[in-house]
Amino acid sequence: MSTEVPQDAAAGVIPPAALRPVLDPATRRYLPWVVALAFFMQTLDTTILNTALPGMARDLGENPLRMQSAVVAYLLTVALLIPASGWLADRFGTRSIFLWAIGLFSAGSLLCALAPSLQFLVMARVVQGVGGALLVPVGRLVVLRAFPKAEFLSVMTFITLPGLVGPLLGPTLGGVLTQYASWHWIFLLNLPVGLVGGWACRRYMPQLKGPAGARFDWGGYALFSFGLMLLSLALQGFGEHVVSAAICLLMLVAGVACMMSYWLHASRTETPLFSPVLFAVPTFRIGLMGNIFARLGSGATPFLTPLFLQVGLGFTPSEAGLSMIPAVLGAMFTKTLAIRLIRWAGYRRVLIVNTLLLGALIASFALIPRDVGHVWLAIHLGTFGMVNSMQFTAMNTLTLGDLDERTASSGNSLLAVVMQLSMSLGVATSSAFLLMFAQGVPRTDGEAMVPAFHATYLALGLMAAMAAFIFHQLRRDEGTSDEKSDSRLVE
Incomplete structure (x- = not known):
């Protein structure tokens, strides 16, 4: 997608x-x-x-x-x-x-x-x-x-x-x-x-x-990695109910403790894995936080939509695969327009409007009926692909644009980690929602599963839209100059 x-x-x-x-x-x-x-x-x-x-x-x-x-x-x-x-x-x-x-x-x-x-x-x-x-x-x-x-x-x-x-x-x-x-x-x-x-x-x-x-910050790497792993396992455990809630809560607390310990460690280490100086850059700080919340919704759709098409709508695997092509084509098309739109309107307006539109489009999957026509589905997925690609390009260029040579390496690495982690959490979250809404529904009954998918899309769309509050903190003229936009074009 x-x-x-x-x-x-x-x-x-x-x-x-x-x-x-x-x-x-x-x-x-x-x-x-x-x-x-x-x-x-x-x-x-x-x-x-x-x-x-x-x-x-x-x-x-x-x-x-x-x-x-x-x-x-x-x-x-x-x-x-x-x-x-x-x-x-x-x-x-x-x-x-x-x-x-x-x-x-x-x-x-x-x-x-x-x-x-x-x-x-x-x-x-x-x-x-x-x-x-x-x-x-x-x-x-x-x-x-x-x-x-x-x-x-x-x-x-x-x-x-x-x-x-x-x-x-x-x-x-x-x-x-x-x-x-x-x-x-x-x-x-x-x-x-x-x-x-x-x-x-x-x-x-x-x-x-x-x-x-x-030198490599092995101590910081161990704390950071262990914290990420515990947080991810805890959230996945809460959704799947394969372990007790007490164990999930313990992993969650331990994961938060590891992450807090990492930032304390980074503040007194000469060459930390990710420098705390990064968060003194407003655009990096806002872009990174916005990435996390926006991707919880959009990062789940490549996993959830093929499942919805096959389990919920009864598509064959080949039909489901072919149905995803418009989303990718829409994403490719948008990449040619993204930077020009940002130059004209600025990051603040583009990201607020596009984030709300992204959330609405994810939620609008709840309007797709079981007998949807292929043409309407292609239009829906193509539009989603365009908006999703605009979101990725704008978020990433915003996050990296104001970093200098001293912070570029660390900031790029942290953004790459956040991108992967947010997609992982998005998949785990969407699965947790789907299992919760599908309780008591036979997994072989595709028609009965459709409302569970619809409710999951609504929840994911709401989560993605909440990132607009984060992007609202940007300056009104952020990114409107040609020079800054050109330096931020990373995709």
Whole structure:
């Protein structure tokens, strides 16, 4: 449902020519293709799974409404490992880490295809997530260091194009493979791609390392990661009722304690994982908070909508996949208009209006009847895709625009973590709502499930719309000048 491409932790900090490696002609030519292949693998995998979940649930003997853990496990693993990706590449070399990332992603894919149970699938998705967390950030880091500033934007544009194609193909390919072959093939497809990527990495990926002796805030990383994991597990536990409320509450309190301990730790550490100085930048502070709340609603829709189409409306997997294409096309179209609209109206007006419109569109899925026509559904999803893409572009450019060279790396990394975490929490929250509203309804009765889906969309739309109160804190003229808008265009 989204063609969003997250930023690299070091984006915007171009190394001087004296520190840039000299690449041979073949490497200069094919390195962008290697990184583009990684983009394609990662973005395809994040979207291809959603339309296959009901079919996977049937084969694994699970309730399709409880399959969100397979999605959350991947997103949470990526969020936890993004902060360490840059340090690992600096310490062990970009080629070594990139090769490990491809290997782990491919191994995780094979394990997913062999999964005999949901529990095994979740563990395999964690392995896959470790590889996915390293693929894109390390690939961007190589491009950032290997190409001069004059070529950087053109190379980045080239390698992000597959990131737009992945969401376009993913839902349809997942639905077609599930219906006409087997859901196992959505994971097995990664194996030949991984073999080609591994060979190309060994041949064309330079082995770049960072400064010797660079320190990493392992103590802060442990506190931050453990806190994120506990908070996510607590919220998921409250929704699924697989553990007692007392254990969920204990995890929630422990998670909050870890996060508070991290910020106390960061305030007295010379090189913290995420510097508290970031929150002295008003646009970063507002943009990050707005990201969290807006994505709780919009981040859940790629998981919830294919489920709604198949379980609620009775679509086949291939029909559900094809129905998602208008949302991706709408998102691609909006990217050409977003920055011009922001220059004209400013961030405050764009984000307030667009956030309210996004919340209303998510809630309006509650108006879709079981016998909806394909044309009206395509119009609805296409409009949602346009508004959703505008939201992503405006939020991300606002959040990163006022960061300087001292804070760009840390701020970009924190934004990437928040993006993944918010999508993970959005999936867990939507599943919790759906299970709550569907209590007592047979999971095989699609018509009886429709009101539960409708109520879930209403709740998610209300949550997303609440982010408008956060964006209301922006200055009225924020982002109206051409110079600031150009510097913030990160997608």
